[in-house]
Amino acid sequence: MAVFTPVSLDDLSQWITQFDLGKALSIKGIPSGIENTNFFITTEFGEYVLTIFEKLTFEQLPFYLNLMRHLAERGVLVPAPIATHEGALINALHGKPAAIVSKLEGQSQLEPQAVHCAAVGAMLARMHVAAENFTIHQPNLRGITWWNETAPVVMPYLSDSNKQLLAEEMTFQNDFAASDTYRLLQNGPIHADLFRNNVMFNGDHLTGFFDFYFAGCDTWLFDVAVTVNDWCIDLESGELDQARVRAMLDAYHHVRPFTAAEQLAWQAMLRASALRFWLSRLYDFHLPRDAEMLTPHDPVHFERILRLRIEQATPPLFTSAG
Numbered sequence: 001m002a003v004f005t006p007v008s009l010d011d012l013s014q015w016i017t018q019f020d021l022g023k024a025l026s027i028k029g030i031p032s033g034i035e036n037t038n039f040f041i042t043t044e045f046g047e048y049v050l051t052i053f054e055k056l057t058f059e060q061l062p063f064y065l066n067l068m069r070h071l072a073e074r075g076v077l078v079p080a081p082i083a084t085h086e087g088a089l090i091n092a093l094h095g096k097p098a099a100i101v102s103k104l105e106g107q108s109q110l111e112p113q114a115v116h117c118a119a120v121g122a123m124l125a126r127m128h129v130a131a132e133n134f135t136i137h138q139p140n141l142r143g144i145t146w147w148n149e150t151a152p153v154v155m156p157y158l159s160d161s162n163k164q165l166l167a168e169e170m171t172f173q174n175d176f177a178a179s180d181t182y183r184l185l186q187n188g189p190i191h192a193d194l195f196r197n198n199v200m201f202n203g204d205h206l207t208g209f210f211d212f213y214f215a216g217c218d219t220w221l222f223d224v225a226v227t228v229n230d231w232c233i234d235l236e237s238g239e240l241d242q243a244r245v246r247a248m249l250d251a252y253h254h255v256r257p258f259t260a261a262e263q264l265a266w267q268a269m270l271r272a273s274a275l276r277f278w279l280s281r282l283y284d285f286h287l288p289r290d291a292e293m294l295t296p297h298d299p300v301h302f303e304r305i306l307r308l309r310i311e312q313a314t315p316p317l318f319t320s321a322g
Helices: 009-018 061-073 114-131 144-157 160-177 220-231 242-255 260-286 300-311
Strands: 024-029 037-043 046-052 091-093 096-102 187-190 199-202 205-209 216-219
Touching: 009 024, 009 037, 009 091, 061 096, 061 114, 114 187, 114 199, 114 205, 114 220, 114 242, 144 160, 144 260, 160 260, 160 300, 187 220, 216 220, 220 242, 220 260, 260 300
Parallel strands: none
Antiparallel strands: 024 037, 037 046, 046 096, 091 096, 187 216, 199 205
């Protein structure tokens, strides 16, 4: 668990008076996440999630919180931000920006089956369509600009084999980003981090997506690739599970049909997704930040996935019959 900024019940009790949530009753650190400090809090009015933002600024945060509100108002299952008496969604706590959102019911489905992947695919497509007319623009802060900045930083820590892999993949992705196919891809706000632990289920019923704090404007296909590379794989090997892949892609395609350009770009985007998370895990592993409890994710997992997406044939986004 990453707790960069401790908050006591006394701290919370004083701070929460600006919200119409009643008296603070308890606060408990959330055992996940490596970017922000998160707590479950209970008040007289119910259960909520408090996030203290360790990297994002007061200027950047309106994008994330207003996007969540925009989606919630359009029936997408996401946490709703809670405003203060004066209507503010972002408020300083211990000198850092902080926000409260509603708590989703259920739990993460860490061993997903095809039915769960289909539910995630359909809701992801609904999210993309609902966000298409969102008026605030902010780039994906972990997109290709960040990859180009981060690759030279982590390169000295790598084996010769991995240095070659990283250099070749960066060349490939930069060339792809400059291609006509890439320019034809549909884009808008994306979640960008829709892993298994960022979705809640009650049984087989999806109750919501959360942790939007890597969101940004990028290609929708990149969001699909991030999701497939976590939900539809064998975690030990990184191999794609074809039944789960098909369930997710078909459910998405039913709501928001994929385009011909997206079909052409699919393998490249699966590689891009693997590269993005390999780079971030390399950075966190070799250049960790201090926290009360923080165990960086193993970079080898996404190195393995990247090599597989380069070497193996990729299942199509959709069939001609679809």
